[in-house]
Amino acid sequence: MAGNGTVTVIGAGIIGLCCASYIQRHGRQVRVVDSVPPGRGTSFGNAGGLSSGACVPIAMPGIVKQIPKWLLDPEGPLVVRPGYLLKALPWLLQFIGSAKPERVERSADAILALTRPLFENLIPLARDAGVEGLIKRVGQLHLYSTDAAFAGDARGREMRLRRGLKLDILGAEEIRQMEPDLAPIFRHAVYFPDHGHCADPLGLSEGLAAELARRGGEIVQARVNDLEVGPDGVRAIVTEAGTLPVDELVIAAGAWSHGLAARLGHKVPLESQRGYHAMLAAPNVGPRRNVQWTERKFIATPMEAGVRFAGTVEIAGLDAAPDYRRADVLLKQGMDMFPGLKGGEVSRWMGHRPCIPDSVPVIGRSPTVRNVTFAFGHGxxxxxxxxxxxxxxxxxxxxxxxxxxxxxxxxxRF
Ligand SMILES: Cc1cc2nc3c(=O)[nH]c(=O)nc-3n(C[C@H](O)[C@H](O)[C@H](O)COP(=O)(O)OP(=O)(O)OC[C@H]3O[C@@H](n4cnc5c(N)ncnc54)[C@H](O)[C@@H]3O)c2cc1C
Known part of the structure; x- marks a missing residue:
């Protein structure tokens, strides 16, 4: 039961679960509410990348020149569904506007403050939950098959080096030694020795949720349809399972958060960048670590349940049906990456990345509604x-x- 300062968190994705886990460690009762079981939203199917040096926003100077090329390539990394273009236009214009060099530097500092302490903050939660073994600190590779693409990413490398992040530049022979199953098409790579990956993102969320419940937290499966707002803030959430009283509320509802924020008078530019994965359950060959084919903008990860190829951006909103041809393209490109790859059942998935134009999430108290804190937009x-x-x-x-x-x-700030 809520009361006595219980904190209600909307969203049992990885963000909501980490918020609830830390709030519990501050001695508060927590209740997490989600329409689906823990970790079954976008947090289910990501590439598992754990990049403590991630700081480069998606909208970088020069991106506008690349967009037409991507859109014209049927196997390219970006699709905008024509019927959704007008709706997405204001967000797309803000995205392009945030690619100015001075804004990119500001965003990079804000992103790095969140990513740099990743392991220091994640390991204790994962250890308590008994899922620390899912976190593999084995480095990460960004691969380039052309000199032009490698040269084109110079600004990103320079931004990381200027912030004191560790990276090594590798040539073709070193790449082959590290990842012997890769096709011999990669001429350059950037190796991030401090990065890693999670070999089962769903398992991580489920582990955190189980630990939360063991410590007395409550997990309610119900959709939140509305918020009851009074002069003192949000009084209750209206769910399919009835109206639940609220003392403190955290909104961590991923790509669906802007509707709840709007209900409280906050207009936030949040757009879903839909992404896909394809998995092969019993691969004969594959990556040793999380590797990104940089030109094609997708990632291959060795997961507990097989090899996962994850990526692509599809702008089509929250409601359109998935187009699993996007996942098939990923599998085909994965086979180009690992020649002779075969083995086991193929599964496909689509999820909604909750994206803010400048790649900087929304975290913090509502300036107008006393008992509400936001945590969404992590893209x-x-x-x-x-x-x-x-x-x-x-x-x-x-x-x-x-x-x-x-x-x-x-x-x-918008
Ligand atoms: C293909 C792909 C690859 C990715 N790769 C990586 C990667 O390698 N590394 C990385 O860091 N990130 C990656 N990401 C991004 C990452 O997965 C997301 O940023 C992250 O999962 C967002 O977590 P979240 O908790 O905010 O959202 P979610 O996991 O979507 O959780 C939000 C939850 O809120 C619930 N909800 C929403 N509205 C309501 C409501 N009204 N009532 C009740 N419940 C509600 C939803 O059901 C959902 O479960 C990738 C994403 C994709 C799509």
């Missing part, structure tokens, strides 16, 4: 940012000194 890096976001949200909710400056993530 392509929600798994990476989840643990630091959770810690920060718990500090904000409990009035503790924040471990990182929350200012860049304000909901009223």
């Amino acid at each position: 392509h890096i929600g798994l990476i940012c989840a643990s630091t976001t959770g810690r920060l949200v718990a500090e904000i909710v409990s009035g503790a000194k924040p471990s990182i400056d929350p200012a860049p993530y304000r909901v009223d």
